[in-house]
Amino acid sequence: MAEEKKDKTGAKYVLRAIAAKATQDAFDAKARGEKIGWCASNFPQEIPETLGLHVVYPENQAAAIGARGAGQEMCEHAEGMGFSNDLCAYARISMAYADLKKCPNGEAELPEPDFLLCCTNICTCMMSWYESIGKMLDIPVIMVDIPFNDKFEVDDKRAAYVRGQFQSAIKQLEEITGKKWDDERFKQVMATSQRSARAWLKAASYANYKPSPLNGFDLFNHMAVAVVARGKETAADAFEQLANEYEQFVREHKSTYKVEEKHRILFEGIACWPYLRATSHPLKEAGINVTGTVYAAAFGVLYNNTDELYRVYYNVPNCLNLERATKLREDACRDGKVDAALVHINRSCKMWSGIALEMGRRIENDLKIPVVTFDGDQADPRNFSEAQYDTRIEGMTEIMENNKRKGE
Numbered sequence: 001m002a003e004e005k006k007d008k009t010g011a012k013y014v015l016r017a018i019a020a021k022a023t024q025d026a027f028d029a030k031a032r033g034e035k036i037g038w039c040a041s042n043f044p045q046e047i048p049e050t051l052g053l054h055v056v057y058p059e060n061q062a063a064a065i066g067a068r069g070a071g072q073e074m075c076e077h078a079e080g081m082g083f084s085n086d087l088c089a090y091a092r093i094s095m096a097y098a099d100l101k102k103c104p105n106g107e108a109e110l111p112e113p114d115f116l117l118c119c120t121n122i123c124t125c126m127m128s129w130y131e132s133i134g135k136m137l138d139i140p141v142i143m144v145d146i147p148f149n150d151k152f153e154v155d156d157k158r159a160a161y162v163r164g165q166f167q168s169a170i171k172q173l174e175e176i177t178g179k180k181w182d183d184e185r186f187k188q189v190m191a192t193s194q195r196s197a198r199a200w201l202k203a204a205s206y207a208n209y210k211p212s213p214l215n216g217f218d219l220f221n222h223m224a225v226a227v228v229a230r231g232k233e234t235a236a237d238a239f240e241q242l243a244n245e246y247e248q249f250v251r252e253h254k255s256t257y258k259v260e261e262k263h264r265i266l267f268e269g270i271a272c273w274p275y276l277r278a279t280s281h282p283l284k285e286a287g288i289n290v291t292g293t294v295y296a297a298a299f300g301v302l303y304n305n306t307d308e309l310y311r312v313y314y315n316v317p318n319c320l321n322l323e324r325a326t327k328l329r330e331d332a333c334r335d336g337k338v339d340a341a342l343v344h345i346n347r348s349c350k351m352w353s354g355i356a357l358e359m360g361r362r363i364e365n366d367l368k369i370p371v372v373t374f375d376g377d378q379a380d381p382r383n384f385s386e387a388q389y390d391t392r393i394e395g396m397t398e399i400m401e402n403n404k405r406k407g408e
Contacts (some may be wrong), residue, residue: 046186266341343390
């Protein structure tokens with residue numbers, strides 16, 4: 001019993017509680033008569049945090065609904081409303097929820113929004129998704145536009161443009177909510193956000209140890225707090241605790257990955273939430289651990305000043321060119337000492353999956369490792385085949401074992 005109580009103080013439980021509290025705080029604020037919002041995951045969280053606004057995240061909600069088995073029902077409801085099944089499953093689930101105002105299983109509920117915060121750096125679909133909900137609920141949409149960057153670095157002109165977008169969003173939110181911007185509070189939020197980001201990236205980096213002290217799939221669960229609470233002291237504390245736990249695991253030769261680590265891979269793409277168990281277990285049975293990913297680390301947003309802040313939000317899929325996107329993944333492969341790359345061709349995320357095959361070809365050519373793809377979806381269970389996935393994992397395992405025998 002004492003051991004069980006001790007476990008409940010672990011970082012994973014603390015992180016889970018922080019994510020739940022963020023949603024409950026929004027419900028409480030709504031009950032007090034405050035205006036609350038729905039927010040895109042890569043919208044600059046420094047803005048609502050500085051203004052003291054409570055926001056919740058439809059992408060997190062859609063992932064949870066998909067993981068808990070209600071993704072298909074919600075997607076079908078959206079399709080019945082006239083939305084194509086070619087659209088992102090997160091978008092379909094979110095628009096279905098905006099229409100129904102409830103989940104089929106009674107879980108993952110969100111308070112009804114008074115405004116929407118959207119950012120173009122994630123994908124073009126999100127713009128129409130949030131605009132559609134804005135029309136459905138007759139509420140304002142605050143859009144921060146961060147355009148595609150065809151250069152490897154972000155130049156001064158692009159940074160200045162995003163600074164203008166920040167200023168416009170702040171002004172609109174002040175008018176909508178009655179809150180006033182405070183520069184000193186902004187500095188505090190930036191400092192806390194950097195503490196959180198550094199701790200999160202440090203925790204994720206422990207996967208680079210060989211063997212790894214963590215199961216790579218753990219990061220997909222822990223990253224929720226990097227989205228919903230990055231600017232809060234509680235998140236920074238929890239991520240520092242997580243990093244300390246992994247450091248201790250390294251010293252004690254322990255791991256949350258409970259089988260022998262025979263092979264290490266890059267997992268590219270968003271998790272297949274309806275089939276998280278079906279995608280993780282074949283890997284575990286083969287002794288394959290995920291030690292490389294750019295998805296989880298994407299929310300470790302690092303900067304030293306406001307100029308860098310305006311630039312760093314370009315480091316998101318819809319703004320990255322192929323060369324920079326490929327480098328990020330090749331760096332993750334090298335750091336994680338991977339033997340192969342497993343690429344999720346996600347039917348929902350055509351923008352991300354659209355360049356995945358070419359990135360895979362370049363990774364295979366540059367790093368001389370096998371790159372294997374599988375078809376799936378982040379939240380619609382109709383687009384995944386367990387048989388296909390199992391076959392791909394078997395083939396990838398054979399290649400890695402042959403390479404190991406040959407000393408490659």
